[in-house]
Each structure stands twice: as structure tokens, then as C-alpha cells.
Amino acid sequence: MKVGVVLNPIAGGGWLKRHWPEVSASLRKHFGDFELRETQATGDAERLALVLAASGFELVIAAGGDGT
Template identity: 90%
Template sequence: MKVAVVLNPIAGGGRLKRHWPEVAASLKRHFGDFELRETQAEGDAERLALDLAAIGFELVIAAGGDGTASEVADGLLKAFRESGRT
């Protein structure tokens, strides 16, 4: 399974980014290798999730807060609609 993570490095005041090595190790134990994409601005998570789904990633994990999760969900829904599987 192709797995990707969309990481918001400033989520939680940067706490997630500071603990990323431990989080990444846990993800790797559970899912194997994964691709990491980091956001830089508002709206990036949606675009990244859409792109990842379009190139065949079967699991896209949102790593951040509510806004990151919402944007990733929006991107995945758009990818699903664009694929014609609605």
C-alpha cells in the first residue's frame, strides 16, 4: 500500500514537528515506508492530498490540527470526485 503523510510543521505550536522522529518511527512500524509532504501555507494540505491521491497513494494521513485534517479530507474528496467514482 502506498502511504503518504501531509505534515503541518507549525501545528500545536511546532510540537508535532519537534516530536516528528518518534512519530515517523511509529508510522513506519505500522505502515512501512511512506512519503512525507509538508505544508507551507494555508491551502497546501488540500492541494497536496489531491496530488497524492491522483498519483496513486492509497492512504493519506493528516498530521496536524483540525485545519490540516479538514484540508486533507477536502483534497481527498475532490480526488475521488475527479476520478469519476462518485
């Protein structure tokens, strides 16, 4: 299964970005390899998720912390 992750690196005060090594290890354990995309501007999360889905990714995970 092709898995993509959209990460908002500043959500939750940057908590997820700081803990990314542990979080990504857990994701790999459950889903295998995945491709990571990081947001940089407003609207990026939706755009990146749509691009991943249109590119054949069967699962797209939104990772943030501010209501993602």
C-alpha cells in the first residue's frame, strides 16, 4: 500500500516536528514505508493531500496537532 503523510511542522507549537523520529518510527511499524510532505503555507495541507491521492497513494495521513 502506498502511504503518504502530510506534516504541519508548526502545529501544536512544533511538538510533532520535535518528536518526529518517534512518531515516524511508530507510523512505519504500523504502515510500512511512507512518503512525507511538509506544509509551508496556508492551504498546503489540502493541496498536498490531493496531490498524493491523485498520484495513487491509497492512504494519506494528516499529521498536525491543531485540530488536523
